[in-house]
Structure formats: structure tokens, C-alpha cells
Amino acid sequence: xxxxxxxxxxxxxxxxxxxxxxxxxxxxxxxxxxxxxxxxxxxxxxxxxxxxxxxxxxxxxxxxxxxxxxxxxxxxxxxxxxxxxxxxxxxxxxxxxxxxxxxxxxxxxxxxxxxxxxxxxxxxxxxxxxxxxxxxxxxxxxxxxxxxxxxxxxxxxxxxxxxxxxxxxxxxxxxxxxxxxxxxxxxxxxxxxxxxx
Amino acid sequence: xxxxxxxxxxxxxxxxxxxxxxxxxxxxxxxxxxxxxxxxxxxxxxxxxxxxxxxxxxxxxxxxxxxxxxxxxxxxxxxxxxxxxxxxxxxxxxxxxxxxxxxxxxxxxxxxxxxxxxxxxxxxxxxxxxxxxxxxxxxxxxxxxxxxxxxxxxxxxxxxxxxxxxxxxxxxxxxxxxxxxxxxxxxxxxxxxxxxxxxxxxxxxxxxxxxxxxxxxxxxxxxxxxxxxxxxxxxxxxxxxxxxxxxxxxxxxxxxxxxxxxxxxxxxxxxxxxxxxxxxxxxxxxxxxxxxxxxxxxxxxxxxxxxxxxxxxxxxxxxxxxxxxxxxxxxxxxxxxxxxxxxxxxxxxxxxxxxxxxxxxxxxxxxxxxxxxxxxxxxxxxxxxxxxxxxxxxxxxxxxxxxxxxxxxxxxxxxxxxxxxxxxxxxxxxxxxxxxxxxxxxxxxxxxxxxxxxxxxxxxxxxxxxxxxxxxxxxxxxxxxxxxxxxxxxxxxxxxxxxxxxxxxxxxxxxxxxxxxxxxxxxxxxxxxxxxxxxxxxxxxxxxxxxxxxxxxxxxxxxxxxxxxxxxxxxxxxxxxxxxxxxxxxxxxxxxxxxxxxxxxxxxxxxxxxxxxxxxxxxxxxxxxxxxxxxxxxxxxxxxxxxxxxxxxxxxxxxxxxxxxxxxxxxxxxxxxxxxxxxxxxxxxxxxxxxxxxxxxxxxxxxxxxxxxxxxxxxxxxxxxxxxxxxxxxxxxxxxxxxxxxxxxxxxxxxxxxxxxxxxxxxxxxxxxx
Numbered sequence: 001x002x003x004x005x006x007x008x009x010x011x012x013x014x015x016x017x018x019x020x021x022x023x024x025x026x027x028x029x030x031x032x033x034x035x036x037x038x039x040x041x042x043x044x045x046x047x048x049x050x051x052x053x054x055x056x057x058x059x060x061x062x063x064x065x066x067x068x069x070x071x072x073x074x075x076x077x078x079x080x081x082x083x084x085x086x087x088x089x090x091x092x093x094x095x096x097x098x099x100x101x102x103x104x105x106x107x108x109x110x111x112x113x114x115x116x117x118x119x120x121x122x123x124x125x126x127x128x129x130x131x132x133x134x135x136x137x138x139x140x141x142x143x144x145x146x147x148x149x150x151x152x153x154x155x156x157x158x159x160x161x162x163x164x165x166x167x168x169x170x171x172x173x174x175x176x177x178x179x180x181x182x183x184x185x186x187x188x189x190x191x192x193x194x195x196x197x
Numbered sequence: 198x199x200x201x202x203x204x205x206x207x208x209x210x211x212x213x214x215x216x217x218x219x220x221x222x223x224x225x226x227x228x229x230x231x232x233x234x235x236x237x238x239x240x241x242x243x244x245x246x247x248x249x250x251x252x253x254x255x256x257x258x259x260x261x262x263x264x265x266x267x268x269x270x271x272x273x274x275x276x277x278x279x280x281x282x283x284x285x286x287x288x289x290x291x292x293x294x295x296x297x298x299x300x301x302x303x304x305x306x307x308x309x310x311x312x313x314x315x316x317x318x319x320x321x322x323x324x325x326x327x328x329x330x331x332x333x334x335x336x337x338x339x340x341x342x343x344x345x346x347x348x349x350x351x352x353x354x355x356x357x358x359x360x361x362x363x364x365x366x367x368x369x370x371x372x373x374x375x376x377x378x379x380x381x382x383x384x385x386x387x388x389x390x391x392x393x394x395x396x397x398x399x400x401x402x403x404x405x406x407x408x409x410x411x412x413x414x415x416x417x418x419x420x421x422x423x424x425x426x427x428x429x430x431x432x433x434x435x436x437x438x439x440x441x442x443x444x445x446x447x448x449x450x451x452x453x454x455x456x457x458x459x460x461x462x463x464x465x466x467x468x469x470x471x472x473x474x475x476x477x478x479x480x481x482x483x484x485x486x487x488x489x490x491x492x493x494x495x496x497x498x499x500x501x502x503x504x505x506x507x508x509x510x511x512x513x514x515x516x517x518x519x520x521x522x523x524x525x526x527x528x529x530x531x532x533x534x535x536x537x538x539x540x541x542x543x544x545x546x547x548x549x550x551x552x553x554x555x556x557x558x559x560x561x562x563x564x565x566x567x568x569x570x571x572x573x574x575x576x577x578x579x580x581x582x583x584x585x586x587x588x589x590x591x592x593x594x595x596x597x598x599x600x601x602x603x604x605x606x607x608x609x610x611x612x613x614x615x616x617x618x619x620x621x622x623x624x625x626x627x628x629x630x631x632x633x634x635x636x637x638x639x640x641x642x643x644x645x646x647x648x649x650x651x652x653x654x655x656x657x658x659x660x661x662x663x664x665x666x667x668x669x670x671x672x673x674x675x676x677x678x679x680x681x682x683x684x685x686x687x688x689x690x691x692x693x694x695x696x697x698x699x700x701x702x703x704x705x706x707x708x709x710x711x712x713x714x715x716x717x718x719x720x721x722x723x724x725x726x727x728x729x730x731x732x733x734x735x736x737x738x739x740x741x742x743x744x745x746x747x748x749x750x751x752x753x754x755x756x757x758x759x760x761x762x763x764x765x766x767x768x769x770x771x772x773x774x775x776x777x778x779x780x781x782x783x784x785x786x787x788x789x790x791x792x793x794x795x796x797x798x799x800x801x802x803x804x805x806x807x808x809x810x811x812x813x814x815x816x817x818x819x820x821x822x823x824x825x826x827x828x829x830x831x832x833x834x835x836x837x838x839x840x841x842x843x844x845x846x847x848x849x850x851x852x853x854x855x856x857x858x859x860x861x862x863x864x865x866x867x868x869x870x871x872x873x874x875x876x877x878x879x880x881x882x883x884x885x886x887x888x889x890x891x892x893x894x895x896x897x898x899x900x901x902x903x904x905x906x907x908x909x910x911x912x913x914x915x916x917x918x919x920x921x922x923x924x925x926x927x928x929x930x931x932x933x934x935x936x937x938x939x940x941x942x943x944x945x946x947x948x949x950x951x952x953x954x955x956x957x958x959x960x961x962x963x964x965x966x967x
Binding site for chain 1: 252253255300301302317618621778789791794800853893
């Protein structure tokens with residue numbers, strides 16, 4: 001099995017690309033999965049309580065669930081208005097990381113994550129910082145969190161983020177001597193790579 | 198002969214006295230060197246709340262930011278020339294920030310314009326018109342950890358003190374400071390003359406060095422012995438240390454007032470205490486006032502004795518004119534200014550003792566207590582003062598109402614609460630009693646109470662981790678009896694003392710059915726429940742007995758918060774923490790408490806559980822949430838009630854807040870409140886005041902949300918009798934329809950009783966119209 005390692009520069013480039021793309025990405029219109037937000041609306045006429053025949057229902061909706069894509073992106077994307085503040089903090093983090101001030105870089109990223117706690121690339125960056133400090137356990141868990149929120153990104157970036165995260169997890173698990181976990185990570189990487197063609 | 202004898206006696210006495218003085222001087226010299234070298238003071242740790250961050254899109258209203266500025270003692274002022282001022286212009290705030298040395302770097306002072314729209318920051322730019330991405334206000338000081346002598350100070354370095362302040366001080370207190378050797382006969386003569394002219398004591402004759410010696414080494418007693426000692430020690434101090442070292446020590450040592458039991462020492466702290474500003478931001482009249490107070494902080498106190506204080510300040514200002522430091526016109530301008538000091542200085546005592554208690558406990562894991570009281574550490578915490586204020590208000594108001602409804606003979610209700618940020622585990626607010634701000638038993642951390650149904654989500658989570666259970670599975674809510682190890686039968690009962698037959702799993706949780714939950718828990722295995730609780734990081738003592746499934750375990754509100762943290766945090770556990778970082782007084786970073794995450798629940802399981810807990814708020818025991826916030830509020834939670842309604846719990850979360858509320862009595866008498874009647878109301882009141890974001894719970898691959906008939910489990914539709922909104926794995930989706938639409942058409946046709954509709958469905962449908 002080939003051992004994969006992540007070049008920090010490559011990861012930062014990927015993240016920077018992701019950031020840029022996510023700035024321009026317009027999320028699909030928020031479409032809640034809750035019934036009250038779906039159409040057509042249910043109309044209940046309650047003029048005469050003794051007249052249940054006046055209930056008009058539209059049960060077709062029940063057997064017409066959202067399409068898979070709708071379901072996947074049914075949640076509102078992170079508020080894009082906060083993007084400039086996030087970008088500033090990530091840029092600051094990069095400067096600190098380049099100056100080997102990893103703790104300060106982590107503070108910047110945590111500040112950005114407080115603004116948008118669904119930022120997959122934020123967790124991924126933090127995971128990368130932990131891996132630089134050889135904190136493999138922390139790096140693995142943060143990468144898993146990055147994967148958990150990757151679906152908030154557009155599909156292509158979601159896959160790229162997941163791929164980068166699994167590569168980091170692979171490295172972390174190998175470093176921890178977790179052979180089974182590393183195999184799982186490698187399998188996920190293979191799936192994602194074949195998915196991305 | 199006699200003269201010779203007298204002379205001899207005097208000579209002998211003189212020699213002996215001189216000898217004694219020399220011996221004393223040697224002893225005092227050692228004392229001076231020992232006490233003045235190295236660390237001179239015990240400086241209390243300063244504890245700060247989380248700083249407010251301003252950026253476009255931040256969920257903050259103008260009121261939120263203005264409240265924060267007021268907490269930081271910013272002054273509303275039409276001129277923004279000085280830091281620490283702000284102006285309101287319609288929906289805009291113009292702020293001249295103070296800047297702050299944060300753990301991770303300096304936040305520069307700047308002038309910014311913040312525009313608000315739709316409950317968030319709409320625009321952020323500098324007053325020069327350039328856009329700025331993010332501005333961090335300085336954190337609110339929320340307290341300190343004080344040494345036993347209760348002295349408080351902020352150490353300043355002489356190079357950081359405005360030269361004008363030093364000039365004013367020397368002109369007023371010791372003009373010959375740089376030329377004398379610790380004592381000054383000239384100063385004594387000049388002071389005597391000045392006092393004679395004024396007809397009262399307006400100047401003292403002691404040098405700054407003598408004043409420092411008196412404050413630093415000696416007591417206030419007025420005896421010849423002390424005066425001699427003061428003089429000798431002043432000379433010794435001058436012998437060993439430079440003028441700048443002595444002056445810097447004076448600036449940090451001098452007593453400048455009292456705030457309850459805490460003494461205000463040094464100009465650094467006095468500046469914050471009286472003006473809410475650092476020394477560097479003071480204007481001339483403010484500096485003059487501080488210098489004026491040196492002579493008698495209580496006698497010239499600007500709030501208690503404003504006239505006296507102004508008179509003394511103006512005298513100090515006139516000295517500046519005499520010495521031609523300022524022109525007479527400038528002095529007149531400064532003298533025309535009224536005495537303006539903070540009416541409510543930054544909290545002298547901790548206003549949030551319960552939260553500080555938690556901070557202290559977490560700090561003591563890493564720092565010895567002495568270090569906390571003496572090293573001047575800066576502690577940056579996670580407290581959100583706005584959320585804390587909202588929690589205190591909600592609790593105070595609701596408890597007043599609840600107490601009024603109780604018997605007058607009953608002891609007043611007690612309470613505790615904790616609010617955390619679900620994604621990070623940071624504590625935003627904490628309340629350890631029904632009386633916010635009171636010091637005493639911290640119930641949030643120490644009151645171990647049975648948690649009742651609060652535990653149930655964990656039982657259902659364990660069920661959902663097993664393939665045979667889905668939210669649309671049916672389980673039995675029939676009575677059960679289990680023979681315990683003590684030989685007694687355990688026979689739980691539902692709150693309404695009724696059995697509900699076969700119930701859908703989601704509904705059993707939503708309505709908190711005890712019989713169904715106990716059966717489910719027994720089927721899964723109580724030992725797995727214990728294991729899960731341990732995995733979530735809660736080490737409360739518990740027995741793996743059947744009653745554990747219904748919450749027969751004592752926990753503190755803090756432990757309950759830890760239990761729910763991964764549920765609210767998308768399956769990731771983040772240890773609950775109250776501290777972000779600690780730095781030394783000089784700004785050197787010491788410790789950072791980093792974000793930690795650990796996945797403990799997989800995404801599909803957490804998705805299902807979050808969905809089910811939202812149904813508790815929509816249609817279940819906490820449906821008051823839907824009544825208040827509407828059907829689509831994105832809030833989830835679980836009520837908890839213990840035997841005889843002794844404890845009223847509610848634990849609930851939004852996307853950005855997790856809050857645990859407990860109400861009960863210290864003597865364990867019944868509170869006579871269910872979770873929904875007591876704690877839930879406080880939780881709702883809290884959520885109404887804070888800017889909560891709805892829960893996000895995207896449907897993962899392989900799952901759908903559908904309307905199902907809660908009695909038959911078949912497909913139904915919104916508005917149909919007994920229809921419930923359930924999240925289901927596609928593999929477990931029913932294929933049969935309840936026929937709700939079909940039956941409606943039948944009714945349309947003949948308007949007869951729908952005989953084909955199952956009786957149970959018909960009954961619930963009919964109930965809709967009652």
C-alpha cells in the first residue's frame with residue numbers, strides 16, 4: 001500500500017482554492033427539509049368543525065420526497081457575508097504558520113471557526129497544524145470533523161476536502177500504528193479518487 | 198564636675214544610641230534589599246470575558262454592541278478624538294477603540310464605523326473610509342483572583358507612563374526628587390511655607406522615597422521611631438536603587454482608593470478604576486485628579502467629595518502653570534472641566550462568582566493557587582457577558598413567578614444553569630443559585646440531583662445504534678415489573694399513569710413514556726448505557742440497574758451539559774471549558790486551551806436523534822417551544838422530572854447554544870414542577886433574549902423524512918389524523934399508505950361515518966374538532 005503524505009504547501013493551496021471557490025459559490029436556495037417550508041401548502045378549512053369532509057389534502061407530496069441532491073444540500077450554506085472576516089483570519093493564520101507560529105495560527109483558525117463553525121476547510125487547516133506538531137490523535141479527529149461538514153460545500157469542493165482530510169487521517173492513523181484505520185482511510189481515498197476520475 | 202558627668206552620660210547614651218541605630222540600620226538594610234529586589238508585589242490574576250468580534254454578517258444588533266461598549270466603560274461622546282468613545286448615528290455606531298494586547302497579538306486602536314441591518318452587522322469600515330474585515334474589542338474584565346491582603350494593582354513600567362503624569366506628580370509631591378538622597382530639608386521647609394500661606398495642610402514634606410518606604414515597608418503609625426526608621430530606610434533605598442526604579446515602584450505602590458474590600462494600588466489600576474481607561478489615554482485634568490488623590494484618596498474621593506476633589510485637582514493644575522509646563526490658558530481650560538469619573542467602576546468584586554469558581558477549578562489543574570493570586574496572570578475566559586445577563590434575567594423573573602405560585606410556607610426554589618457553545622464546548626454562562634452574583638454553594642458544579650428523563654435521549658441513541666431500531670419502529674409501552682438484586686420488584690409507571698400500547702419509537706421519546714423507555718433500555722442492556730455515559734466523559738457514580746434507564750442517577754448541571762454536548766455538537770465531543778488562554782502580566786503567553794474534538798457518535802445516528810429531539814419541541818413534552826417560537830424553530834431538547842416533581846430539568850439546544858436548566862429545592866422537598874412547568878420556561882425565556890440560530894440537520898444519504906401514521910406506521914400526509922414527521926432510513930420506509938386521502942374522498946362522497954378508517958385513527962381525527 002503506498003504511503004501518502006501531505007505536502008503542507010499543497011494543502012494550503014488546496015484550501016486557498018477552496019476558499020476562493022466558496023466565495024464565488026452561490027449556495028442553492030435554502031430549502032428546508034421540514035414540511036412547513038415545502039410546497040404545495042396543506043390547506044385545512046375549519047369553518048365547520050363537524051364537517052371533516054372539508055379537509056383537503058395533498059398526499060402526493062408524501063410519496064414525492066426531495067431528490068437526493070435536494071436532500072444533500074437542503075440546509076442553508078454558511079452565511080457568505082462573513083466570508084471576508086473568515087478570509088482575513090485564514091490569511092493571518094497562514095502568515096503565522098509560515099513563520100512557524102503554529103499556536104498563533106491555531107488561534108486565528110479557531111476565531112474563524114467561531115464565526116463559521118461549519119467550515120470544513122477550517123477544521124482541515126487546524127488538523128494540519130496538529131499534524132505538524134505530531135499531535136496525530138487531534139489531527140485525525142479534526143479531519144473527521146472536516147469531513148462531517150464537507151457536504152456544506154459544493155459537490156466538487158466537498159470531494160476535494162474529503163480527499164485531503166482522508167489523506168491526513170491516513171497519515172495520522174499510520175503514525176499512531178492503527179493499521180485497520182489506515183486501511184479504511186486508504187479505501188476512502190481510493191473511492192474518492194475514482195469518483196473524481 | 199557635674200557638667201563633665203552630664204556630658205559623659207550624654208556621650209555614653211549617644212554612643213549606645215548610635216550603636217543601636219547602626220545595628221538597626223544593618224537590619225533595615227537587609228530588609229530593604231530583600232523586599233525590594235525581585236518580585237515586589239502579589240499581583241492578582243485578572244479574569245476577562247470573551248472579546249466581542251465585529252465583522253460583516255456578525256449576528257449583533259446595535260444594542261448588543263452598545264451594551265458591550267457600556268460594559269467596557271466607553272463613553273458616548275460627540276468627539277471620537279480619544280479612544281474609548283462612541284457615537285450613535287441612526288443605525289450606525291462610530292467607535293474609537295482602545296486596542297488591546299491579546300494573547301495572540303496586539304489589536305491596534307482604531308476608529309471604525311459599524312452599520313447594522315436585519316439584526317446583524319451590515320458594514321464595517323474605518324472612519325477614513327477604508328473597509329476593514331474584522332475588529333476585536335477588548336474583553337470585559339470580569340474579576341480577579343486576589344492575594345490574601347486584597348491589594349489590587351495593574352503594574353506599569355516607567356517608560357509606559359505618560360511623562361506629563363510623572364511631571365505633575367513630582368511638581369506636587371516632590372520637586373527635588375532627582376536631586377535629593379531620600380530626604381529633603383528643602384522640601385520640608387517649602388511645604389511648611391506653603392501650608393502657612395494656605396492656612397491648612399496643602400503639601401507634605403516627605404519625599405517620594407519616604408512615602409514609598411512608608412507604604413511599602415511600614416505602617417501608618419505616627420511615632421518618632423517610625424519616622425526615624427522611614428528616614429533611614431529612605432536613605433538606604435536611595436543607596437541601593439536608581440531613581441527610576443524607586444519612581445516606578447512608587448507609581449505601582451501608592452494607595453489610591455478602596456473598592457469594597459479591595460484596595461486600589463498604583464496609578465495603572467487607578468486609571469482603570471476611576472476613568473475606565475489606561476494611563477496612556479488620560480487627559481491632563483484626569484492625571485491631575487489622580488495626583489491630587491495621592492494626598493488622601495478617601496478625603497479627596499471624586500464621587501464622595503467632588504468639591505474637595507475638584508479644589509485639590511485645580512491646585513495641582515495651577516502648579517503646572519507655575520512651573521510653566523502648561524500655559525495659564527490651558528490650565529484654565531483644564532480647570533473648567535468637571536470632575537468626571539465612572540459611577541460604576543469595573544467590578545471590584547467578581548460579579549460572576551459561579552463562573553469564576555469554574556475558572557478557578559479548571560486553572561488549579563495547571564497552576565498552584567499562589568501563582569494565581571500573586572503573579573498577575575491574565576486569564577482569558579469563554580464567558581459571554583450578554584448571554585450571562587440574559588440567563589440571569591430569565592432565571593430571576595421566572596423564579597419570582599414560580600415562587601409566587603407556590604405555598605408561602607415552602608422554602609424558596611433554588612436553581613442552577615449552564616449555557617455552552619455546542620461546537621466548541623465553551624461555557625458562555627453559568628448560574629449556581631437562584632440569586633445571581635451571590636457567593637455560596639455553586640449548584641451548577643456541585644449539586645448532584647437525579648436527572649430523570651433527561652437521560653432518555655441516550656437510551657434512544659443506543660437503540661438507534663442497533664440495526665433493529667429505527668425512529669419508526671414500534672415498541673411496547675405496556676407495564677413491566679423487574680425483580681431487582683434487592684429482591685424487590687421495580688415497577689415503573691408513566692407520568693399519566695396510563696399505558697399507551699404499541700408506540701412509535703420517536704413518539705415514545707417525544708412524550709417521554711417511561712414504560713416504553715424502560716423496556717427499550719432493558720432490551721439494549723443497562724451496562725451499555727453506563728458505558729455510553731462514560732464515553733461521553735461523565736464520571737458520576739452510578740449503578741447499572743434498570744431504573745438508570747429512567748434517570749436514577751445523580752448529576753450536576755455541568756455533567757448534564759457534558760452529556761448533551763456531543764448531541765448538540767453533531768456527534769463530536771468537546772470537553773466543556775471555561776478558559777481560552779493564560780498569559781503573564783507582561784503579555785508573555787503561558788497556556789492555551791485549544792479546541793478539542795472527538796467523534797463519539799456517527800453522523801447517521803446523530804441525525805436521527807437530533808430529528809427526534811426536535812419533535813420533543815414540536816409535539817412532545819416541550820411543545821411549548823413550538824407555541825412560542827413556531828413550528829420551524831430549529832430547537833431541540835428534553836424535559837426531565839424526578840419523583841414527586843422534586844427536580845425540574847430542561848436541557849435543550851439550538852445550533853449555537855446548549856442550555857441546561859435545573860430548578861428544585863436544597864432540602865429535596867418537592868418543587869412541584871415538572872420539567873415543562875419549571876425549567877423549560879426559563880430556557881424559553883433565555884432563548885427569546887439571545888440570538889439563537891436554528892439547528893442544521895441535513896439528511897444524509899439513505900435517509901428520508903416522511904409523514905407517517907403514528908399508530909400504524911404507514912405513509913400519511915401532513916394534516917392527516919395522527920400524522921407525525923419522522924426521519925427514516927430508506928431501507929425502513931413503509932410502502933403502505935394510511936389511505937388518508939382516499940378516506941377523505943369517501944367522506945366527500947357520502948358524508949357518513951368513515952367505517953373503513955381504523956377506529957383509533959378516526960378517534961384522533963375526530964378529536965381535532967373538539
